[in-house]
Amino acid sequence: MRLLVCGGAGFIGSTFVRQRAERGDEVVVLDKLTYAGRRENLENVEHVFVHGAIEDQESVARAIDGCEAVVNFAAETHVDRSIAEPDAFVRTHALGTFVLLEAARERGLRYLQVSTDEVYGSIEEGSFTEESPLEPSSPYSATKTGADLLVQSYALTYGMAAVICRGSNNYGPRQYPEKLIPLMVLNALHGDPLPVYGDGLQVRNWIHVSDFCAAISHVLAHGKPGEVYNAGGPDECANIDVVRRIVELTGADESLIEHVTDRPGHDRRYSLSSDKVRALGWEPGVRFAQGLADTVAWYRDSRDWWEPIRSGAYREYYERQYGRPLA
Ligand code: NAD
Ligand code: TYD
Numbered sequence: 001m002r003l004l005v006c007g008g009a010g011f012i013g014s015t016f017v018r019q020r021a022e023r024g025d026e027v028v029v030l031d032k033l034t035y036a037g038r039r040e041n042l043e044n045v046e047h048v049f050v051h052g053a054i055e056d057q058e059s060v061a062r063a064i065d066g067c068e069a070v071v072n073f074a075a076e077t078h079v080d081r082s083i084a085e086p087d088a089f090v091r092t093h094a095l096g097t098f099v100l101l102e103a104a105r106e107r108g109l110r111y112l113q114v115s116t117d118e119v120y121g122s123i124e125e126g127s128f129t130e131e132s133p134l135e136p137s138s139p140y141s142a143t144k145t146g147a148d149l150l151v152q153s154y155a156l157t158y159g160m161a162a163v164i165c166r167g168s169n170n171y172g173p174r175q176y177p178e179k180l181i182p183l184m185v186l187n188a189l190h191g192d193p194l195p196v197y198g199d200g201l202q203v204r205n206w207i208h209v210s211d212f213c214a215a216i217s218h219v220l221a222h223g224k225p226g227e228v229y230n231a232g233g234p235d236e237c238a239n240i241d242v243v244r245r246i247v248e249l250t251g252a253d254e255s256l257i258e259h260v261t262d263r264p265g266h267d268r269r270y271s272l273s274s275d276k277v278r279a280l281g282w283e284p285g286v287r288f289a290q291g292l293a294d295t296v297a298w299y300r301d302s303r304d305w306w307e308p309i310r311s312g313a314y315r316e317y318y319e320r321q322y323g324r325p326l327a
Pocket of ligand 2: 078178181183195196197198200202203204239
């Protein structure tokens with residue numbers, strides 16, 4: 001199969017490209033290479049690379065020809081950045097998804113939109129199903145919701161073979177260190193304070209990136225046009241417990257943990273029911289305890305990967321966001 005993977009140089013996209021290339025698929029990656037997109041993520045992975053934005057019709061036309069399906073990971077993905085500067089989130093998620101959908105529709109291609117549990121908002125008890133109302137809290141999740149609705153409208157209105165796969169919080173190798181787990185691991189390894197937002201009792205449903213990518217392949221192959229499929233991980237964990245486990249795994253001092261001002265509009269808990277994608281034959285294989293230990297080991301051993309990030313523009317971002325420099 002020849003696939004167009006948009007955002008394939010990011011954390012999840014590059015894992016998906018690696019999985020598909022190993023299966024023998026031909027993969028074309030279209031990526032704008034924002035601060036989070038890196039060519040190094042695709043080192044030693046067979047693919048064709050097109051540098052461009054999904055909202056740019058010419059780049060999309062250049063990348064899409066000869067492809068049978070489009071999988072769209074391309075997005076601005078950090079909630080805190082969406083609070084500080086929402087502009088790019090609106091452009092990429094709304095306009096970018098529209099341009100991609102048009103290109104796929106004109107050519108009669110299958111289309112998969114990669115989405116998030118954050119479109120449902122926060123849930124105190126139980127789990128979200130695909131029928132749960134959409135109640136996004138942040139500019140990130142609101143613009144992702146807008147993109148999902150556009151995808152569904154294309155399936156309904158034009159009969160496009162478009163599907164949506166919504167994942168819970170991903171973790172694993174090559175995640176940009178602005179996100180909770182890699183941020184805490186790198187800070188712990190450097191002796192920097194570990195900034196826990198508010199009381200740290202917010203709960204996330206953790207899925208290993210390899211499991212989420214496998215779910216996406218299942219939905220691409222077997223999902224019904226116009227349908228949504230949730231893919232949640234097997235374990236939930238409060239943020240403070242994630243941070244305590246990272247402290248243990250890195251051998252850092254627990255006194256590095258600091259409770260800092262909470263994120264505005266912070267969702268308390270995410271939890272996804274994945275029965276529908278399980279019925280397609282998927283199930284997650286990695287439990288959080290083991291996956292987290294492996295992820296910490298990967299960061300410890302992958303200085304070449306994170307060193308250029310931690311010594312570059314990430315430092316300025318960190319100081320702006322946390323009001324203190326990194327060590
Ligand atoms: P990431 O930030 O690591 O990567 C995003 C990639 O998209 C980067 O390579 C970036 O350069 C590229 N990109 C951004 N804007 C673009 C544009 N306009 N045109 C082309 N490329 C562009 O993100 P990620 O964590 O790998 O997330 C991938 C997708 O999965 C996103 O759609 C995100 O909403 C979704 N998702 C993420 C999580 C998570 O926990 N990280 C959970 C559920 C769903
Ligand atoms: P994050 O990795 O940004 O993912 P999301 O907002 O998509 O869930 O954050 C995960 C959780 O960790 C979330 O509840 C916010 C919290 N968090 C902190 O407590 N401190 C931090 O420095 C970061 C980045 C996140």
